[in-house]
Structures are given as structure tokens and as C-alpha cells.
Amino acid sequence: MTDTLSSWLTTDAPASRRQAVLGNLYRGGTAILRNPTALVGLIIVALLLLAAVFAPLLSTYSPIAQDLPNRLAPPSPAHWFGTDELGRDILARTLFGARVTLTIVALVSIVVAPIGLAVGTVAGYAGGWVDAVLMRITDVFLAFPRLVLALAFAAALGPGIENAVIAISLTAWPAYARIARSETLAIAQSDFIQAAVLQGASTWRILFRHIVPLCLSSVIVRLTLDMAGIILTAAGLGFLGLGAQPPTAEWGAMVSSGRDVILDQWWVATIPGLAIFIVSLGFNLLGDGLRDVFDPKSA
Amino acid sequence: MSASLLTIEDLNVSFPGRSGITHAVRNASFTLGRERLGIVGESGSGKSTTGRALLGLVPRPGIVTAQTMTYAGRNLLACSEREWQELRGRRMSMVMQDPKYSLNPVQTVGHQISETCYLHLRTSREDARRRTIAMLEAVQIRDPELVSQLYPHQLSGGMGQRVMIAMMLIAEPDLLIADEPTSALDVTVQNEVLRILDALVRERGMGLIFISHNLTVVSSFCDRVLIMYGGRIVEECAARDLNNARHPYTRALVAATPSLDVPRAELATVVRDPAWLQ
Numbered sequence: 001m002t003d004t005l006s007s008w009l010t011t012d013a014p015a016s017r018r019q020a021v022l023g024n025l026y027r028g029g030t031a032i033l034r035n036p037t038a039l040v041g042l043i044i045v046a047l048l049l050l051a052a053v054f055a056p057l058l059s060t061y062s063p064i065a066q067d068l069p070n071r072l073a074p075p076s077p078a079h080w081f082g083t084d085e086l087g088r089d090i091l092a093r094t095l096f097g098a099r100v101t102l103t104i105v106a107l108v109s110i111v112v113a114p115i116g117l118a119v120g121t122v123a124g125y126a127g128g129w130v131d132a133v134l135m136r137i138t139d140v141f142l143a144f145p146r147l148v149l150a151l152a153f154a155a156a157l158g159p160g161i162e163n164a165v166i167a168i169s170l171t172a173w174p175a176y177a178r179i180a181r182s183e184t185l186a187i188a189q190s191d192f193i194q195a196a197v198l199q200g201a202s203t204w205r206i207l208f209r210h211i212v213p214l215c216l217s218s219v220i221v222r223l224t225l226d227m228a229g230i231i232l233t234a235a236g237l238g239f240l241g242l243g244a245q246p247p248t249a250e251w252g253a254m255v256s257s258g259r260d261v262i263l264d265q266w267w268v269a270t271i272p273g274l275a276i277f278i279v280s281l282g283f284n285l286l287g288d289g290l291r292d293v294f295d296p297k298s299a
Numbered sequence: 300m301s302a303s304l305l306t307i308e309d310l311n312v313s314f315p316g317r318s319g320i321t322h323a324v325r326n327a328s329f330t331l332g333r334e335r336l337g338i339v340g341e342s343g344s345g346k347s348t349t350g351r352a353l354l355g356l357v358p359r360p361g362i363v364t365a366q367t368m369t370y371a372g373r374n375l376l377a378c379s380e381r382e383w384q385e386l387r388g389r390r391m392s393m394v395m396q397d398p399k400y401s402l403n404p405v406q407t408v409g410h411q412i413s414e415t416c417y418l419h420l421r422t423s424r425e426d427a428r429r430r431t432i433a434m435l436e437a438v439q440i441r442d443p444e445l446v447s448q449l450y451p452h453q454l455s456g457g458m459g460q461r462v463m464i465a466m467m468l469i470a471e472p473d474l475l476i477a478d479e480p481t482s483a484l485d486v487t488v489q490n491e492v493l494r495i496l497d498a499l500v501r502e503r504g505m506g507l508i509f510i511s512h513n514l515t516v517v518s519s520f521c522d523r524v525l526i527m528y529g530g531r532i533v534e535e536c537a538a539r540d541l542n543n544a545r546h547p548y549t550r551a552l553v554a555a556t557p558s559l560d561v562p563r564a565e566l567a568t569v570v571r572d573p574a575w576l577q
Contacts, residue, residue: 127359191400197356198395199415199466200388209414213405 031293038289044282052098061089063096064247072265082267085257090271093249097272100250101279104165104234104243105227111169113219116176121211123177124184125203135181138174146171146229147236154242164243168233172226176219183215225287228280235276251276304474304506305331305353309366312348312357312530323348323361325530331474335500335507337521337538339514339552341569345530346510350476353508354393355383371473389419391474392467394496397483398459402451402466409435409447412466419470434465438495457488461495468499474506481516493520514541514556526552529576548575 010027014020032038051058061079067087075082081090123134141149153167187193188211196206237243238252246253251272258269312324324345329336338346352363353370355378368375370391378386395401403411412434413427422430428447435443438461451459460480467475477496481489497520500507511517517524518541526534526549534546544550551569 191395191397192403194356195395195401195463195466196403196414198354198387198393200384200386200418200470201414202384205418210403210406 028293032289035289035293037285038293041282041285041287041289044278045286048098048102048279048282051095052102055092055095055099059089059092059095061092063088063092063249072261072268074265075267081271082265084254084268085261090254090267093254094251094271094275096249097251097254097275098279100161100244100248101231101234104161104168105230107165108168108172108230108234109223109227111165112172112176113223115169115173117180117212117215117219119173120177120180120182121184121207121215124181125188125207125211131181134177138177141171141174142178144171147233150233150237151240151242154237159242159245161244161248164234164237167237167242168230171233172230175226176222179218179222180215183218184211187211187214221287221291224283224290227283227287231276231280231283303330303332304371306367306369307353307365308368309364310349310352310368311364312345312352312361314361322530324352327527327530327532328366329525329532329535331506331508333473333504333506334523335497335509335521337509337511337517337524338527339511339517339524340527341512341552344527346512346527347478349527350393350478350508350510353476354387354391356393385419388415388467388472389470390472391476392470392472393476393478394460394463394467394480396479398451398454398456398463399483401463402459404451406450407447408449408451408454408462412447412462412469415466415470430469431465434469435462437468437499438462438465440465455488456484457492460484460488460492464492464496464499468503471503472505474508475500476508476510478510479512480509482511482513489516514552517541531576533575546575547572 006026008019009023011019011023014023032042055063065088067083069087070079070083071085071087073079073083073087079089079091081094084090084093119134119138123131123138144152149171150164150167153170154164157163157166193206193210196210201209234243235250235252235255238250239256241253241256243252244250254272255269255276258265258267258272262269307330308328310324310327311322314321314323327345327349338349340346348357348361351357353368353375355363355375357363365376370386373386402408409428409431412431416422416427416430420427420430431447432443435446440446440458440461446454446458446462451462454462460483464480480496481492484492493516496507499505507521509517509521518538521538524536524538524541525532526536526544526546528548534544534549536544536549541549542553544553548569548571551567554567555569557563557566
């Protein structure tokens with residue numbers, strides 16, 4: 001049964017379009033599974049997603065319920081990772097913190113890619129002073145260290161998850177604009193863009209129908225590689241009190257609250273810190289693996 | 300011959316560069332009716348630049364000047380970008396050299412052909428699809444329904460060029476500029492593509508500017524030939540009179556063409572005279 005299925009999927013003469021598409025997915029999937037780094041990354045990211053989705057089922061405790069008599073309890077069968085300074089279960093808070101982290105990553109990705117694409121393709125296609133102005137603005141953003149700039153924006157906008165997303169997005173788009181611009185410069189030279197001009201297509205139509213779809217792939221690869229950076233920036237903002245506000249469980253804020261007791265009650269800061277570390281590592285490994293698997297030049 | 304479709308007088312195209320101004324086209328003047336006009340010349344003689352100037356597509360920082368440049372009574376020199384967009388594809392269009400590069404690799408062939416319909420004819424989706432299939436049939440593609448679903452990399456060079464022709468002719472322009480449409484194809488396919496192009500141009504009574512460096516093709520395919528050298532039109536003659544050309548450059552070009560009837564060990568080379576550029 002499994003033999004016939006895999007031979008159906010890997011045939012070099014697919015009988016239908018659906019079979020070809022499924023076969024391609026299957027080949028990509030097996031390539032990822034055969035690549036150990038990508039596999040580890042995939043497992044970590046999958047576990048993170050599961051943890052975020054099933055957080056209420058995985059932990060019997062509420063992430064915000066206080067239990068003051070039981071504060072700063074060390075790891076035990078009742079509280080696997082111990083409790084924090086207000087007696088809240090750290091395992092529950094870490095699991096629920098995955099939701100906050102994933103929300104921030106998803107929102108930043110959705111905001112950043114279109115801004116970067118729009119700025120980059122317009123600059124690359126229009127050229128001249130439009131290009132100069134847009135790229136100098138991009139340079140201004142790139143000139144600041146990312147965390148410092150995000151910090152300044154978050155401080156100016158006020159603390160909160162939405163503002164953290166805006167602050168991170170404002171610092172993350174320039175890299176995408178650069179990529180989109182360089183891709184556009186190469187694509188705009190090609191004959192099929194000239195052919196579209198010959199057909200009478202307007203500049204906007206050429207930008208959005210012909211150039212943006214071709215820039216999309218490199219922007220997406222960059223996005224997967226960037227996710228670890230987004231997580232770290234979000235945790236950094238949380239640590240400094242500019243991200244999600246108490247009592248919401250957020251990993252950066254949890255590390256920050258455990259800082260005062262780090263020598264006597266190490267688990268309060270260590271567990272969320274480990275979560276940040278492992279998840280960033282997972283996204284990086286997955287991004288690297290995806291790039292290796294799907295970049296025909298590296299094979 | 301019907302009234303002239305295109306009138307060009309004193310066309311100049313120049314590109315300012317670091318080492319001064321390069322004149323790609325100098326004082327070119329010609330008219331075109333609903334006929335087939337060939338432009339021949341060697342590489343760098345300004346044939347393609349002339350073609351592009353007619354469509355307002357001279358790349359930056361090129362400068363186009365002319366005494367007159369009218370197309371069907373419309374002054375091309377005063378066209379705004381929006382007016383150009385209305386002209387291109389609908390009234391005049393261009394078939395480019397290599398179908399490998401001139402078709403968008405990530406869109407299906409059918410999508411690219413019907414794009415012109417959406418842009419100019421404002422047709423419904425269904426109608427555009429019908430026209431696309433009909434157009435693919437007109438360029439003699441055997442299974443148009445299937446081919447319209449394919450991506451450019453799945454086509455052969457000859458099919459690609461036929462798709463390109465379909466894409467440029469679907470809105471029924473009056474003038475087609477073919478910029479070396481067959482030089483990227485192999486010889487056996489060349490004739491087929493030319494035959495299709497010829498049939499469509501005749502059928503629709505269009506004007507055609509055929510840019511090529513292949514003298515044999517041009518003399519058998521066009522009514523009239525312009526010979527360009529160094530950005531100038533050095534001679535204009537009827538295609539069948541090409542062998543009796545007067546200008547020494549044209550005669551040198553004709554002499555340099557290999558012939559099966561009169562095999563020669565060594566072909567004549569063109570000896571250039573700086574006076575031709577004066």
C-alpha cells in the first residue's frame with residue numbers, strides 16, 4: 001500500500017496536474033525530512049504551534065491565577081517548572097506565552113512584507129529621484145540598531161502588543177525593501193516587462209501583476225530566516241516592559257520578573273529564557289533547511 | 300498603396316554618455332503605408348532603436364527628436380504616457396527577438412495573451428478567453444485549449460514566438476514592428492513563423508516593419524527595404540531591386556551573402572568608407 005502510494009507520488013510521468021503538485025510536495029517534504037537541521041527546526045516549530053493551540057489543555061493551571069502562599073515554589077510534580085513571585089504556574093505561563101509570541105511573529109510578517117515589497121518595487125522600477133528618496137529613507141532606518149529603534153518607537157507609541165508589532169514592523173521593513181528593489185532592478189530589464197509595456201499595460205499594472213509576484217519568493221525566504229530575529233526583538237521589548245503588559249504571559253516580561261531572584265530561584269527566569277532560545281533556534285534551523293532544500297543552486 | 304499610416308521626418312535618437320553623445324539614429328525619414336517594409340543593416344546600425352522610437356520605448360537616458368512623427372494623423376511627439384499606453388498594443392505593437400525572454404515565466408500563456416484584451420477591449424473574462432483561443436488558432440497552434448494553460452518554459456521556441464505574435468495581434472493593431480522575430484529560432488522553424496506572420500499581416504491589411512539582418516529573408520518577404528548604416532538610412536529601394544542597389548554599402552552587403560548557386564571559397568567583406576557617414 002505504502003509502496004504504491006510513494007511510487008504514485010514520485011512517478012516522472014504524472015497523469016494529472018493534481019498528481020504532479022502532490023508529487024512535488026512529497027518530494028519537498030522528503031527532502032526536508034532527510035535534512036537533519038531542517039527536521040529539528042520543523043519539530044520545534046510544530047511543537048510551538050501545538051503548545052500555542054492546546055495551551056489550555058496542556059496545563060491545568062491558569063496563566064494569571066495567583067497563589068500567593070505558594071510563591072516562588074521550586075519545580076515539583078504539582079508545578080513542573082515551579083511558580084513565579086506571585087505563585088503563578090510557570091509551565092502554564094510559558095505555554096500561553098507561545099500564543100503571544102506567535103501572534104507577534106504573524107502580525108509582523110503580514111505588515112512587513114507588503115511595506116517592503118511596495119517600497120522596494122516602486123523604487124526599483126521608477127528609478128531616478130523616486131529611487132533615491134525611497135532608498136535614502138530606507139538607509140536612515142537601517143542606520144539604527146534594530147532593537148534600539150524598536151525601543152524608541154515602542155516607548156513613543158506606548159507599551160502594548162499592538163504597539164510592539166508596529167514598532168518591530170517599522171524596524172524590519174528596510175531589509176525587505178532592499179531585497180525587493182534588487183530583484184526588481186533585474187526583472188525590469190527583462191524582455192517580458194518590455195512586452196507588457198508594448199501591450200499597453202500601465203506602470204501600476206506592471207508593478208503589481210508582473211514584478212511583485214516574481215519578488216515574492218525571495219521575500220518569503222527572507223521572512224522565514226527573519227522570524228528568529230522578530231522573536232528576539234519582541235522578547236527584548238517585553239523584557240524592558242514595552243511589550244505585552246502584565247498580567248499577560250510574555251516570555252521577555254517573564255525573564256525580566258525573574259531577574260531579581262535569579263540566584264535563589266533560578267527557574268523563574270531560566271524557563272522562559274530557554275523557551276526564547278529554543279524557539280529562535282527552531283525558526284533559524286527551519287529557515288536554513290528550507291533555503292537549502294528549495295534553492296536549486298545549492299543542491 | 301493606401302494613404303500613409305506612419306510618417307517620420309528627420310528622426311534622431313541620441314544617448315548622452317560619459318564619452319560624449321552617441322547618435323544611434325541620425326536624420327532618418329520614411330513613410331509607411333499598409334505595406335511590408337524591411338529595415339536591414341548590421342549590428343549597431345540603429346534598426347532596433349528606430350523601431351523602439353516609433354513606440355516611444357527608447358530606454359533612458361535616450362533623447363528622441365524629429366521634425367514630424369505622426370501615426371494615423373496623431374502626433375507621436377506630443378503623446379503623454381497615458382496616450383502611449385492607449386496606442387501600444389491597440390494601434391501598434393512589436394514582436395521581440397527571443398520568446399524565451401519576452402514571455403513572463405510565471406504566467407500562463409493564455410493569461411498573457413488575454414491581458415491585452417482586458418487592457419484595451421475591456422472584455423469579459425469569458426470573451427477574452429474565447430478570443431485568446433481563436434488567436435492561438437490563427438497562429439496555427441494545434442491544441443489551443445491546452446496550450447493556453449501552459450507556461451512559457453513548456454513551449455518550444457517556434458511555439459513561443461507564435462504565442463508572442465498572438466499576444467501582439469489580438470487587439471488588432473494597424474502596425475506591427477517585428478524586431479528580428481526569427482533570429483532566435485532555428486532555420487526550419489523560421490520559415491513557418493514567417494509564413495504565419497505574413498498571412499496574418501496580409502489578411503488584416505496591416506502595416507509591418509520587419510527589422511532583420513537577413514537580406515534573403517527581407518528581399519523575399521517585404522515590399523520595400525530601407526538599408527541603415529551607422530544610424531543613417533543610406534538607401535531605400537523596392538525589395539526585388541535589391542540586387543541592383545546603387546549605394547556601395549548595400550552592394551557590399553548583397554555581395555557578402557553566400558549563395559548556393561555560385562559557391563565561393565571566400566565571401567566578400569564589406570570595406571567601409573567614412574564618407575558614408577557624412
